Amino acid sequence: MTSSASAPARIRIGSAPDSWGVWFPDDPQQVPWQRFLDEVSEAGYEWIELGPYGYLPTDPARLADETRRRGLTVSAGTVFTGLHHGPDVWDRTWAHVADIAALTRAMGAEHLVVIPSFWRDDKTGEVLEDRTLTAEQWRDLTTQTERLGREVRDRYGLRIVVHPHADTHVDSEENVSRFLDATDPDLVSLCLDTGHYAYCGGDSVKLIETFGERIGYLHLKQVDPEILAQVVADEVPFGPAVARGVMCEPPNGVPALGPVLDAARRLDVDLFAIVEQDMYPCPPEKPLPIARRTRDFLRSCGTPVRAPDTPNRSGK
Template identity: 85%
Template sequence: MTAPSRIRIGSAPDSWGVWFPDDPRQVPWERFLDEVARAGYEWIELGPYGYLPTDPVRLTEETARRGLKVSAGTVFTGLHQGPGVWEKTWAHVADNAALAQAMGADHLVVIPSFWRDDKTGAVLEDSVLTPAQWRDLTTQTERLGREVRERYGLRIVVHPHADTHIDSEKNVTRFLDATDPDLVQLCLDTGHYAYCGGDSVKLIETYGERIGYLHLKQVDPEILADVVARGTPFGPAVAQGVMCEPPGGVPALEPVLAAARALDVDLFAIVEQDMYPCPPDKPYPIAERTRRFLRSCGA
């Protein structure tokens, strides 16, 4: 008889309104670490590179004395642009991967580049990839998975994200079908997938062997309907409150967690409630209530 899978709950700087390495509207990193630990979380992600200390000795001291451990780093990539962007991409990836490795993490979350600016909403490129761009995206992502594993011992988990080319069920499944499961797994963000019309439980049940990591997030269906109707870019949609506190939105997280447990593998499930920008006193009470809610779901 196999042992039940273990879902390890964590949170991230994103849940404290942190999107950038340095921004006057964000809480200082010391406050984030203090509050995420006080809210009852044991695991964190690194967030944008440079927000937390990048010296692994110092970061280890700061996290250890708060009882925190690091589950993953995060990188943004534009791999659909082909081999020509590899060196620039790798320079960014290597810094993040080295710090994640030094902190004992096993994963690197890979987010595709936005086709429109997340602050201004300016359209940067076509929202639909050509067949050649799809080939570059899949082959370069496999290369990234191989290089990150060989050099840093980390698994990449690709994060479908609103306003990127890996977003809807159609594009997510196309991406999965075209990539090597041994090199490329998925970070399923329940909020982003719902934002783009996807069903997280269905994806877990259909592509369970590809799910390597979870981000737990919900969207407000009424605000989402307005965002979709108006074509609002992701950044302004977040400022409008499209990502909301569980259990007040969709998808319901109990069935998601149940489907994840049924995979019979160990998974990180990191809470992320996009709130940039937000008042400094807003995140902590939400984080504490969310942790309580997830415990009521058995997580």
């Protein structure tokens, strides 16, 4: 994705179902998928992620029609994995990945966001396993992730981008660096989520400057530092922390997104930067105004986002 003189590098801004409070394929607290598609287009975005598999239509022809007539294009799908458990979980993992990868490819996207499994339940806080991996589990995580990257590339033509995430084993600066040092750059890239990385104490600009060649994708979000300090002190699981508002609307939190985007632009590669403000659960009328304000803020940072009154590519 390296740019050329005739095609300068771009940061392509989009949004995701997560910014509409969508965490599950089907949940009465979530907005219907039609409303999400209508509103994300109305807010001025052109790129979206699939979100939890089964939330948006899984028939490629229908999804292509629904997105096309709203001027939307899919940038990535998302899968959840527990690859540190070793080869024994491969078949179960691949069964989860294959359908999502096929739909992602059918929609013309090139990326598959890979989120490691949680060490504690994100709703109840139940500890599911030790929060620290053994040396053997680290080997399994890295080798099986490389295997996933190879299989997804060879079978579906997709690039995996691993997403450091709160309450997983790939979270802090130390663990992210260890993961990147132990994996093949040709097979494994990173989805840098600015909010999750800040949640876990990391510096996004430093990570981009240190591991620039590994940054394959961005998620843009911020954390409220006061709420973060409270949830860390109280050892609050990620789900309840989100319900407290730990992930907040830009530019009200950290990290500052302007410097992050500037650092990303200096890489001189094409990147997706997908707005993903965790808000589950949330009132159905809350996401659209936030999405509009966030679009305006990102435009002020020098990132082009289609204005909401601009006709989409279907001319409607």
